[in-house]
Amino acid sequence: MRDLTSDTITEAVISTMRGTLDPRVAEILESLVRHLHAFVRDVHLTEEEWARGVDLLTRTGQMCTPTRQEFILLSDVLGVTMLVDALSNRRPAKATQNSVLGPFFREDRPQYADATDISGGLPGDPLFFEGRVVDRDGAPVAGAAVDVWHSDADGHYDVDVPGQVGPAMRALFRTDETGHFAFRSIRPSSYPIPGDGPVGELMTATSRSLMRPAHVHLLIDIPGFQRVTTMLFPSDDPYLDADPVFGVKESLIEPFDVYAADDGPCRGLTAVPYAVLRRTFVLEPSPAG
Numbered sequence: 001m002r003d004l005t006s007d008t009i010t011e012a013v014i015s016t017m018r019g020t021l022d023p024r025v026a027e028i029l030e031s032l033v034r035h036l037h038a039f040v041r042d043v044h045l046t047e048e049e050w051a052r053g054v055d056l057l058t059r060t061g062q063m064c065t066p067t068r069q070e071f072i073l074l075s076d077v078l079g080v081t082m083l084v085d086a087l088s089n090r091r092p093a094k095a096t097q098n099s100v101l102g103p104f105f106r107e108d109r110p111q112y113a114d115a116t117d118i119s120g121g122l123p124g125d126p127l128f129f130e131g132r133v134v135d136r137d138g139a140p141v142a143g144a145a146v147d148v149w150h151s152d153a154d155g156h157y158d159v160d161v162p163g164q165v166g167p168a169m170r171a172l173f174r175t176d177e178t179g180h181f182a183f184r185s186i187r188p189s190s191y192p193i194p195g196d197g198p199v200g201e202l203m204t205a206t207s208r209s210l211m212r213p214a215h216v217h218l219l220i221d222i223p224g225f226q227r228v229t230t231m232l233f234p235s236d237d238p239y240l241d242a243d244p245v246f247g248v249k250e251s252l253i254e255p256f257d258v259y260a261a262d263d264g265p266c267r268g269l270t271a272v273p274y275a276v277l278r279r280t281f282v283l284e285p286s287p288a289g
């Protein structure tokens, strides 16, 4: 293995990994090396460009903290997160589709009774959400854990709301025997992904917008069914076709029906106009179930 050239180095590198014990790791590494080398040849990567790439990845790692995951964000804006999801979670069109989990899910969230106000008293337009979880035959799924989390009217999650102490706009619910769960909150707003790191530089360099369309995150989990990690987008959001993390699916867009305070299904519950979002989630059985 001497005097390697641009024509022979790829096979030479792969040959050094022949002793890889795990066959799946061997498969992934060989493909990674082949594609990486092909990419370098394809664009004729210069030494300066290579150094810039190394610097970008270095700073991406340095930007990461327990509450900031710049590498996942990089994966998101390059479409890798949604590609992995698409390959891993092929579901019939009738079943509720996945979207990105995002960085704001928290394990330490309160569990609330049905119809609780989870807004934490934060200002915003009232939103009433009524959900139903069913199986592929339409039968109710009782006892499903439903996590909900979303941003406030300024696009901040509770951890980023100035002065906010403790959880807000996030909760865990359990579906009742009819598959129903409901909560009250405030309407989330569209918001920018973090632009102050290497990913932000990438977005600026490629003239891409940082703005995600508004959404409500949901995670539905119950043994026997595939876990659904998803989000719902209001149909009137201006950023639906420019989501920087590619998470929007037509089937996840829903109208937020707006009513006057004295009209509609929740009349009398607010003094101001409010929105109602209703959604049925269809679960697929897990492969083992």
Ligand SMILES: [Fe+2]
Pocket (backbone or CB within 6 Å): 102, 104, 215, 217
């Ligand atoms: Fe989000």
